[in-house]
Amino acid sequence: MARAMTGAEIVLQALADQGVEHIFGYPGGAVLPIYDEIFKQNGIKHFLVRHEQGATHAAEGYARSSGKVGVVLVTSGPGATNAVTGLADALMDSIPLVCITGQVGTALIGSDAFQECDTVGITRPCTKHNYLVKDVNDLARILHEAFYVAQNGRPGPVVIDIPKDVQFAKGTYIGPNKVVHKTYRPQVKGSPQAIRDAVDLIAGAKKPIFYTGGGVINSGPAASKLLREFVDTTGFPITSTLMGLGAYPASSKQWLGMLGMHGTYEANMAMHDCDVMICVGARFDDRITGRLNAFSPNSKKIHIDIDPSSISKTVRADIPIIGDCGYVLEEMLRVWRSRAPQIDKKAIKAWWTSIEGWRSRDCLRYKMRDDVIMPQYAIQRLYELTKNRDTYITTEVGQHQMWAAQFYRFDEPNHWMTSGGLGTMGYGLPAAVGVQVAHPESLVIDIAGESSVMMTMQEMSTAAQYGLPIKIFILNNEYMGMVRQWQELLHGGRYSHSYAEALPDFVKLAEAYHCVGFRAEKPDELDDMIIEMINSPKPVLFDCRVSKLANCFPMIPSGEAHNNMLFGDELANEDIELAFSKGKALV
Amino acid sequence: MNKMEWGPAMPLDNPQQRVERHTISVLVDNEPGVLARVIGLFAGRGYNIDSLTVTEVSREAGASRITIVTTGSVDIIDQIKSQLGRLVPVHGVTDLTVKGDPIERELALVKVAGKGDKRVESLRLAEAFRAKVVDATVDHFVFEITGKVSKIDTFIGLMKPLGLVEIARTGVAAISRGPEGM
Ligand SMILES: Cc1ncc(C[n+]2csc(CCOP(=O)(O)OP(=O)(O)O)c2C)c(N)n1
Ligand SMILES: [Mg+2]
Numbered sequence: 001m002a003r004a005m006t007g008a009e010i011v012l013q014a015l016a017d018q019g020v021e022h023i024f025g026y027p028g029g030a031v032l033p034i035y036d037e038i039f040k041q042n043g044i045k046h047f048l049v050r051h052e053q054g055a056t057h058a059a060e061g062y063a064r065s066s067g068k069v070g071v072v073l074v075t076s077g078p079g080a081t082n083a084v085t086g087l088a089d090a091l092m093d094s095i096p097l098v099c100i101t102g103q104v105g106t107a108l109i110g111s112d113a114f115q116e117c118d119t120v121g122i123t124r125p126c127t128k129h130n131y132l133v134k135d136v137n138d139l140a141r142i143l144h145e146a147f148y149v150a151q152n153g154r155p156g157p158v159v160i161d162i163p164k165d166v167q168f169a170k171g172t173y174i175g176p177n178k179v180v181h182k183t184y185r186p187q188v189k190g191s192p193q194a195i196r197d198a199v200d201l202i203a204g205a206k207k208p209i210f211y212t213g214g215g216v217i218n219s220g221p222a223a224s225k226l227l228r229e230f231v232d233t234t235g236f237p238i239t240s241t242l243m244g245l246g247a248y249p250a251s252s253k254q255w256l257g258m259l260g261m262h263g264t265y266e267a268n269m270a271m272h273d274c275d276v277m278i279c280v281g282a283r284f285d286d287r288i289t290g291r292l293n294a295f296s297p298n299s300k301k302i303h304i305d306i307d308p309s310s311i312s313k314t315v316r317a318d319i320p321i322i323g324d325c326g327y328v329l330e331e332m333l334r335v336w337r338s339r340a341p342q343i344d345k346k347a348i349k350a351w352w353t354s355i356e357g358w359r360s361r362d363c364l365r366y367k368m369r370d371d372v373i374m375p376q377y378a379i380q381r382l383y384e385l386t387k388n389r390d391t392y393i394t395t396e397v398g399q400h401q402m403w404a405a406q407f408y409r410f411d412e413p414n415h416w417m418t419s420g421g422l423g424t425m426g427y428g429l430p431a432a433v434g435v436q437v438a439h440p441e442s443l444v445i446d447i448a449g450e451s452s453v454m455m456t457m458q459e460m461s462t463a464a465q466y467g468l469p470i471k472i473f474i475l476n477n478e479y480m481g482m483v484r485q486w487q488e489l490l491h492g493g494r495y496s497h498s499y500a501e502a503l504p505d506f507v508k509l510a511e512a513y514h515c516v517g518f519r520a521e522k523p524d525e526l527d528d529m530i531i532e533m534i535n536s537p538k539p540v541l542f543d544c545r546v547s548k549l550a551n552c553f554p555m556i557p558s559g560e561a562h563n564n565m566l567f568g569d570e571l572a573n574e575d576i577e578l579a580f581s582k583g584k585a586l587v
Numbered sequence: 588m589n590k591m592e593w594g595p596a597m598p599l600d601n602p603q604q605r606v607e608r609h610t611i612s613v614l615v616d617n618e619p620g621v622l623a624r625v626i627g628l629f630a631g632r633g634y635n636i637d638s639l640t641v642t643e644v645s646r647e648a649g650a651s652r653i654t655i656v657t658t659g660s661v662d663i664i665d666q667i668k669s670q671l672g673r674l675v676p677v678h679g680v681t682d683l684t685v686k687g688d689p690i691e692r693e694l695a696l697v698k699v700a701g702k703g704d705k706r707v708e709s710l711r712l713a714e715a716f717r718a719k720v721v722d723a724t725v726d727h728f729v730f731e732i733t734g735k736v737s738k739i740d741t742f743i744g745l746m747k748p749l750g751l752v753e754i755a756r757t758g759v760a761a762i763s764r765g766p767e768g769m
Contacts, residue, residue: 149675182678183675
């Protein structure tokens with residue numbers, strides 16, 4: 001089906017043919033022809049954000065919670081530069097986005113024209129791929145290619161920069177099935193030999209552990225199901241990164257909780273002491289490994305990843321398997337079942353005994369208080385009161401994010417949206433907007449910090465405009481808590497610019513945004529107010545006043561080994577000084 | 588306190604590993620910005636570029652060949668190859684050094700100015716190195732020389748005391764031995 005259309009018509013036709021229903025954007029001079037086409041149709045619904053960063057995070061939340069590609073439309077110059085944070089975020093967390101940016105006319109490119117910037121130059125290192133379309137006849141192919149590239153292999157953001165004259169020019173449209181990418185063919189199937197070797201290694205393990213990550217979620221719900229089957233069949237323990245929460249149910253006995261800097265004692269000790277590590281779709285990031293030369297020193301490592309550059313990047317894999325997690329897990333399970341291996345039951349039992357020992361340390365314990373709300377308690381209550389509903393959680397970045405990961409328990413994939421790789425404050429509120437668009441009937445909660453949420457607060461206006469009843473549950477400690485915690489532990493308690501002074505009255509702010517505000521100050525008020533929040537049909541800002549100086553533990557200081565954790569309940573100042581003196585230069 | 592102990596001890600930075608020099612061929616789709624992608628990757632991730640050449644090798648297929656000479660530990664070289672392979676417009680990456688002793692050639696233009704003995708000596712050396720005279724006046728020569736990098740280095744070294752004015756080098760073009768392609 002090849003037809004002549006204008007560039008702007010081609011954009012809308014290609015989006016429709018790609019099955020796009022929702023896009024997030026903000027207009028401007030260089031995208032007006034595309035906005036004109038949006039006006040003329042009803043198939044695709046456009047959500048007007050209040051800042052282009054909000055559009056990118058909304059698209060990320062939409063993509064991560066639905067498995068679809070998130071689509072963003074912004075204008076040239078400042079529109080494009082405002083979108084950069086979200087693109088970098090999506091690249092780090094492997095979220096499929098297609099971001100269309102307007103550009104000045106081709107004749108003006110390079111002349112420092114009004115609202116001109118080198119969008120492909122600026123976004124090259126923070127996208128998986130990007131295009132500048134100079135000929136309208138390339139436009140349809142590029143749009144379809146962009147969707148292919150964004151979703152296949154390791155997902156990521158793709159930018160298409162379209163000059164204004166190309167949007168007006170007439171060209172030929174081709175449909176998606178006419179487009180085959182010239183070069184990009186990611187390897188999906190793992191090597192059968194490597195898969196058999198891996199099964200042998202797993203079968204002979206005495207102290208095995210599954211270590212899984214966001215790759216399992218990206219692979220799709222089938223991969224999570226296969227992971228559950230495999231883990232349950234083996235009876236082995238499992239931990240996961242921040243990005244992988246929900247792929248395996250937190251309610252299972254085999255679940256050890258999250259690992260890494262603020263992970264559980266049992267997960268980190270089991271990683272340190274294991275003899276076989278089965279890494280599925282995780283990338284040995286520094287928040288996970290701590291000090292590399294002390295990381296799980298006695299284990300053989302199987303690493304399944306679709307991105308060859310993630311394998312043996314920081315930690316050498318003994319059995320690398322390049323492929324899609326879902327496909328490889330399916331094959332592994334098949335080989336496992338056909339071989340029906342005899343596992344060393346005695347050794348595995350002893351391994352579980354060690355793990356139970358670590359578990360009994362009860363590392364997440366904190367001191368309850370009845371005069372102030374402990375942030376951990378607030379999340380526990382939020383969990384208890386929302387766990388029986390279809391609830392999606394997003395977060396901002398900081399202590400509250402770690403507490404959410406520790407205390408909210410995820411049983412399903414795609415229900416947890418957080419900025420892991422880039423650690424972008426301001427992610428959670430717009431991400432919640434995107435999640436709510438994808439799941440209009442579900443309960444969508446942003447577990448927020450008072451400082452982070454101020455970075456993209458204006459998106460409350462978007463939520464109000466479209467009647468998206470997102471709930472912003474702010475753990476308000478009046479500090480950039482995570483910064484304050486590091487200053488306490490590493491910089492002699494000198495709280496340089498980490499106090500959130502002159503905070504707005506969040507309840508009044510909610511009202512100003514045509515939303516609903518709540519404030520809870522005492523633990524005994526919490527439950528009723530959370531229930532009221534849930535029942536409110538409107539977007540909510542919930543100002544949950546929590547203990548101001550609570551710290552997030554356990555913690556492995558940067559550059560430390562996994563078996564060197566600090567616990568909140570038994571720290572003397574000297575311990576802190578000693579533990580942190582070494583890694584001061586690290587982030 | 589040694590760095591290995593407390594730094595994020597990237598095996599990539601492993602001081603125990605020997606630094607090697609590798610010649611890598613990258614076949615890319617000749618789309619705009621592809622060279623910027625490759626160079627940006629090296630700059631952004633802190634890899635070395637000792638030499639880089641690029642030209643179209645097939646007009647019909649729109650393919651270009653980039654030849655990169657780089658140095659790094661074995662782990663870094665492996666990372667470089669996987670990172671290059673990950674770029675969307677890349678058809679293929681071949682480590683010619685791993686394939687074994689590739690044929691590497693470079694061309695240089697060398698301008699030498701001088702009179703008398705020095706001038707005679709430069710011409711004599713040029714003949715010994717099979718360099719061609721491509722431009723001359725009574726005051727200068729421009730020599731064209733092709734060969735291995737080491738040969739060109741040596742020639743330039745010899746020209747220095749004889750009135751070397753300037754040099755232009757192409758960078759390395761390389762290909763594997765034997766009948767197979769990359
Ligand atoms: C855009 C951005 N700027 C700065 C930081 C550094 N940073 C990390 S956590 C944090 C404090 C977050 O404060 P808040 O949102 O109140 O969360 P809390 O830690 O108090 O729960 C800061 C400033 C960041 N992650 N992102
Ligand atoms: Mg705070």
